[in-house]
Amino acid sequence: MNITLNIWRQIDSQDKGKFVEYKLDNVSSEMTFLEMLDSLNDKLIREGKDPIAYDSDCREGICGMCGLYINGRPNGPQKGVTTCQLSMSVFKDGEKIIVEPWRSKAFPVIKDLIVDRTAFDKLIQAGGFISVNTGAAPEANAIPIKKEKAERAFDAGICIGCGTCVATCKNASAMLFVSAKVSQFALLPQGQVEAKERVQKMIKAMDELGFGNCTNTGACEAECPKEISLSNIAHLNREFYKAKVK
Amino acid sequence: MSRYLGSSITKKLVMALAGLFLILFLPIHLGINFMLLKSDPEPFNKAAYFMANFWVIKIFEVVLLATFVIHIIWGIILQIQNWLARPIRYKVPNYSQTSFFSKFMIWTGLIIFIFLIIHFMNFYFIKLGLVKGDPENFYSVAHQLFKIPAYLAIYLISFTILGFHLSHSFWSAFQTLGWDHPKYTPLIKILGLIYAIFIPLGFFIIPIIIYLK
Numbered sequence: 001m002n003i004t005l006n007i008w009r010q011i012d013s014q015d016k017g018k019f020v021e022y023k024l025d026n027v028s029s030e031m032t033f034l035e036m037l038d039s040l041n042d043k044l045i046r047e048g049k050d051p052i053a054y055d056s057d058c059r060e061g062i063c064g065m066c067g068l069y070i071n072g073r074p075n076g077p078q079k080g081v082t083t084c085q086l087s088m089s090v091f092k093d094g095e096k097i098i099v100e101p102w103r104s105k106a107f108p109v110i111k112d113l114i115v116d117r118t119a120f121d122k123l124i125q126a127g128g129f130i131s132v133n134t135g136a137a138p139e140a141n142a143i144p145i146k147k148e149k150a151e152r153a154f155d156a157g158i159c160i161g162c163g164t165c166v167a168t169c170k171n172a173s174a175m176l177f178v179s180a181k182v183s184q185f186a187l188l189p190q191g192q193v194e195a196k197e198r199v200q201k202m203i204k205a206m207d208e209l210g211f212g213n214c215t216n217t218g219a220c221e222a223e224c225p226k227e228i229s230l231s232n233i234a235h236l237n238r239e240f241y242k243a244k245v246k
Numbered sequence: 247m248s249r250y251l252g253s254s255i256t257k258k259l260v261m262a263l264a265g266l267f268l269i270l271f272l273p274i275h276l277g278i279n280f281m282l283l284k285s286d287p288e289p290f291n292k293a294a295y296f297m298a299n300f301w302v303i304k305i306f307e308v309v310l311l312a313t314f315v316i317h318i319i320w321g322i323i324l325q326i327q328n329w330l331a332r333p334i335r336y337k338v339p340n341y342s343q344t345s346f347f348s349k350f351m352i353w354t355g356l357i358i359f360i361f362l363i364i365h366f367m368n369f370y371f372i373k374l375g376l377v378k379g380d381p382e383n384f385y386s387v388a389h390q391l392f393k394i395p396a397y398l399a400i401y402l403i404s405f406t407i408l409g410f411h412l413s414h415s416f417w418s419a420f421q422t423l424g425w426d427h428p429k430y431t432p433l434i435k436i437l438g439l440i441y442a443i444f445i446p447l448g449f450f451i452i453p454i455i456i457y458l459k
């Protein structure tokens with residue numbers, strides 16, 4: 001199929017940036033979205049032009065590097081996928097595809113479609129960890145955990161830190177990401193040690209980094225490639241009040 | 247300034263509690279309004295008088311007014327922060343599936359605020375003596391106002407907008423309070439929808455009947 005792309009180009013973080021139109025012919029519907037961009041870059045390099053900068057690493061939906069805002073939706077029109085998992089089969093012949101970087105104050109654009117997601121690292125540094133003594137890994141079955149809790153912790157734990165939630169939220173809020181981390185640890189015994197500081201420090205960091213306030217709109221849950229549930233945000237709120245009262 | 251009001255979650259909590267208080271108040275107001283349908287002005291005027299002069303209600307009135315002010319100011323602060331969190335907007339508007347009316351809370355809220363000002367000019371400020379009028383006979387004030395088509399239209403539009411505001415906010419307040427349950431959350435959402443439809447409907451019926459009489 002033949003497609004027309006409108007892609008955000010920006011030389012560096014200071015540049016004002018603009019959309020540039022590219023026509024690409026003979027795109028196979030079996031390609032992934034990133035493979036399609038690779039082939040466009042191949043063409044640009046052959047023509048002696050500057051290739052488009054975009055992030056990717058694993059290309060199988062686990063590293064969370066690749067997010068792009070495609071035709072008004074993060075990771076494009078497919079549900080529950082990262083941009084690298086997005087298939088070109090969802091686009092029609094002759095379709096116009098507009099590609100933008102994540103837009104939020106906390107994720108400034110570095111170049112073209114690449115944004116700086118250091119803000120997420122800072123959130124993790126603020127409390128998204130547990131302290132354990134180094135040494136041999138303890139026997140996994142030594143600490144009994146209720147199956148239902150283990151499952152909920154796992155469902156929250158699969159967050160890959162891709163930033164889709166921030167990108168799609170009308171408030172550019174990081175609540176789904178933070179709630180996934182807080183919830184995951186709050187559900188497990190290993191997370192109890194720092195539970196109280198964790199939630200307060202992470203929320204403080206979240207506010208300071210310039211993310212918006214959650215208004216329970218739910219776009220994050222609808223677009224999250226790992227389908228992290230909004231109920232984690234209620235859980236996060238609960239943990240926050242608990243930490244304040246205790 | 248926002249820093250002194252606490253974290254984002256604290257501000258949201260204040261907002262939600264204020265909103266829930268307003269949600270409790272609306273059915274009380276509606277109940278009194280139904281007395282407007284009686285041909286005898288006494289019960290309504292008595293209720294209005296009672297609302298205006300009984301000391302318990304006086305305290306309630308101050309709390310209620312403060313609640314409105316807090317809800318509105320906190321709402322505006324949160325919204326401004328949220329706009330600032332995305333200084334460069336997307337070219338293509340977002341198509342993500344969301345709670346539809348949650349996108350317009352600030353606008354539905356501001357329309358309700360404009361209605362509140364009109365409403366206060368017609369009633370509350372008269373009672374406070376800020377605007378001229380007869381505070382003893384709100385029954386006839388209401389009846390006269392509802393006979394004016396333009397006023398009736400503003401009234402009906404305002405309550406439709408309130409319904410939109412409520413359709414998102416009822417459940418949202420529970421979520422903010424951290425109340426979430428696999429079984430009861432869907433129930434709360436349904437309850438919120440019922441509330442958001444029937445409370446405005448209640449406010450609708452009264453002026454329409456009066457207008458048609």
Ligand code: HEM
Pocket residue numbers: 214215216258259261262263264265266268269317318321322324325351352354355356358359411414415416418419420422
């Ligand atoms: C009788 C009138 C009103 C009622 C019953 C009401 C109720 C509520 C409730 C329960 C919420 C949800 C809070 C939460 O999600 O935690 C809410 C949100 C909101 N309200 Fe109101 N409200 C009213 C009037 C207003 C007015 C006059 C404004 C004026 C600006 C306003 C602005 C907002 C905004 C911006 C939000 C979204 C904020 C957020 O979700 O964080 N509301 N409202």
Ligand code: SF4
Pocket residue numbers: 158159160161162163164165166176177180220223224225226227228
């Ligand atoms: S919550 Fe979902 S959308 Fe947000 S960072 Fe984690 S995986 Fe990505």
Ligand code: FES
Pocket residue numbers: 055056057058059060061062063064065066067082083084085
């Ligand atoms: S490249 Fe790793 S998730 Fe897409």
